[in-house]
Amino acid sequence: MASVKDRNGREASYDNSQRRAAPNPDTGPKGASAGLQYSGLEAYFGHHRQSAGSSLLRLLRSPFSSLLTWLVIAVALALPMGLTVMLDNVSGLTENLEGSSKITIYMKLTEDDQNALQLSQQIAQRQDVDSVEFISRHEALEEFKELSGWGDVLAYLDNNPLPSVIVVQPAEHVDSAGKVAGLTEKLESLSGVDNVQVDLQWVQRLNALFAVLKRVVIALAALFGVAVILIIGNTIRLAIENRRDEIIVVKLVGGTDPYVRRPFLYTGFWYGFIGAALAWCLVNISLLWIANPVNQLAALYYSRFNLHGLSFADTFLLMLFGGFLGIAGAWIAVKRHLDDIEPQ
Amino acid sequence: MNSDNMIHFDRVNKRYPGGFEALADVSFQLQRAEMAFLTGHSGAGKSTLLKLIMLMERPNKGQIFVGGQNLERFPRRQIPYFRRHIGVVFQNHQLLFDRTVFDNVALPLEIAGVTPKEIGRRVRASLDKVGLLKKEKVKPITLSGGEQQRVGIARAVVNKPSVLLADEPTGNLDPELSEEIMQLFQQFNQVGVTVLVATHDLALVKQMRHRVLRLDHGQLIV
Known part of the structure; x- marks a missing residue:
């Protein structure tokens, strides 16, 4: 099998076991000359x-x-x-949303509102915190009465079972789940803090x-x-x-x-x-x-x-x-x- | 084998699936620049013989040489390049009716990658030869049967083929037009093209005085 250029230089490969590759093309009055035929690539x-x-x-x-x-x-x-x-x-x-999740701090029941308020003011000073909201034990109880419909039951209790709560809004640069977790850890280590919850689960x-x-x-x-x-x-x-x-x-x-x-x-x-x-x-x-x-x-x-x-x-x-x-x-x-x- | 042969059949057999034997033990040689007629009743194997030359069919037995090239085991992918050296004229012209006469004749050149300028020159030369230069812009449907056949001939020769085959080119034409068409083939033969025309118009064949290959039930009668 040999590749043969025919008279016009166009792609043509014939089985060349015989003497001629193709019928003699030179019978026309004049063979085509260069410039009249595109090269194989040009034609392609x-x-x-x-x-x-x-x-x-x-x-x-x-x-x-x-x-x-x-x-x-x-x-x-x-x-x-x-x-x-x-x-x-x-x-x-x-x-x-992950960055803008709020962090809720529940104080120990042994801490009174005064201490909790002080702590919340300390937290508000932090670089990585945007703002805080303080909810006293009394406010928490009122809110619970209003929203839960179990208000009557509370009358039977000797004292207020709800802790004071500090709601922390992290600063804007605390914008990933990892940074929020870091902040949470620091808040957990503060004295008087019982429990810290991040409202992240629904995002996950x-x-x-x-x-x-x-x-x-x-x-x-x-x-x-x-x-x-x-x-x-x-x-x-x-x-x-x-x-x-x-x-x-x-x-x-x-x-x-x-x-x-x-x-x-x-x-x-x-x-x-x-x-x-x-x-x-x-x-x-x-x-x-x-x-x-x-x-x-x-x-x-x-x-x-x-x-x-x-x-x-x-x-x-x-x-x-x-x-x-x-x-x-x-x-x-x-x-x-x-x-x-x-x-x- | 004589190297002056353009077409050489050596004991060729062609049997179609179903057992019909179209050609039986056919041998002949056609010389370079020779013109010949292929005659016989319909179904005698004329079309089959032409199809074998064009590699539209393959023989069951025997060998075929075109231009010295043995067509046995000719690779399928190379067939298009081989066909560019053979001009064919059909009884039904096989023209494309959605394009102009010019575009019909230009088709083989476009396929071969000829530049547009050269295409224009060669198409017009070809149309001039068949006397249809003025009709290049019309659609073939508006032409008469004889004119359509001449467009088919112009397309067959525009590539300057070395072999010109024609299958019943005058089948649908009246005697006068038929003669004109045959004269055209003769003119191409005179400039060196090997011409083989299958026809059953015996009167015309006799008049033209060229070699006659007569097929009868697939056999060549010498």
Whole structure:
């Protein structure tokens, strides 16, 4: 097996066990000379460029059916994409919450309010504390009566069973679970302190829930990705059927399999790429739509929380991913249907 | 083997699945720049013989040489490059009706990676030869049967092939147009192209005075 350059220098390798590689091509009036024929590489990239352009034009020439396919792909991609953006937003929110957890100090019952008040003033001086709130034993009892509905029972007790309480709001730079734990440890070591509680558990539970949700979103994304591949594969299959005659003619006049495949692979790419762009539009429109109520909600919690969409880089990656899904779908269709079409 | 042979069949057998024997023990040689007719009743094996030359079919027995190249075990992936050296004309022209005459004729050159400027030059030269230079911008559907067949011929020769095959190229044409088409083939033959035309138009064959290969039930009658 030898590789032979034919008269035009284009790629041609024939079984060269015989004297001549190919029918003598010099019978034409004049052989093509240099500059008239692209080099192999130029022709290769030229056809890529041409396939990319003509396949996009072909899609735009039947705008209604193309748009329909694009929308189906967009909806399939928008769902996992939108869920990812939401999760991303909300998990950013809980990171703030971890830092802003309040710390509750329960004093020993042997300590009276006077000592506790002094301690609370000491704590308020600390660098890592933003503010403190002191609740005296009496106030605690009143609050309990009011809120619990067990007020009558307390009348039977000889003395107040509730300790004084100091609620500590950590400073803003104490913004992680680790730093909060450090502060808690220091507070625990203060004299007269019985018990220190950090209201962190619900944040941890929420984070665990998000971890589950993230997995669910990934699974959904995989399922919808497969759906997109199948949708595009089927669309390309129909396109191949529609252009059967053309494929046969191209193969008859010397078109190679990759040459015949190329326009269809690009068609798949455009379906996925533009479908992903439309999905991005759908997600951003939805974000705009819910931004107002979300901001109102955030305002009620005195939060400066802001919805954010996809970054430019993420959007571009997403479109490339869509294009990749398109090529994958087209490849399946091409492999199953195109290579079988041979001139009869 | 004589190296001046462009096409050489050596005891070729072609049996289709199901047992139908299309060609039986066919041997012949066609010289470089020779022109010949392939005749016989329908089903005699004319199309099969042409398909074997183009590697659209493979023989069950025997060997085929084209341009000195043994087609036995010719790698499938190389077939497209091989076909670029062979021009083919079909009875039903196999034109693409969604593009212009120019684009139809340009197709083999685009596939071979010829530059656009050179494509323009060669397509027009080819259309000029078949007398359709003025029709380059129209769609083939608006042309008559004879004109469509000439577009098919222009496409077959635009690559300057060394072999030109034609399968019933005048099948749907009246005698006058048929003669014109045959004259065209003869002109290409005169500039050195090896031409093999399958036809059952015996009157025309007789008139043209070229070598005749006659097939009868898959056998070559010399």
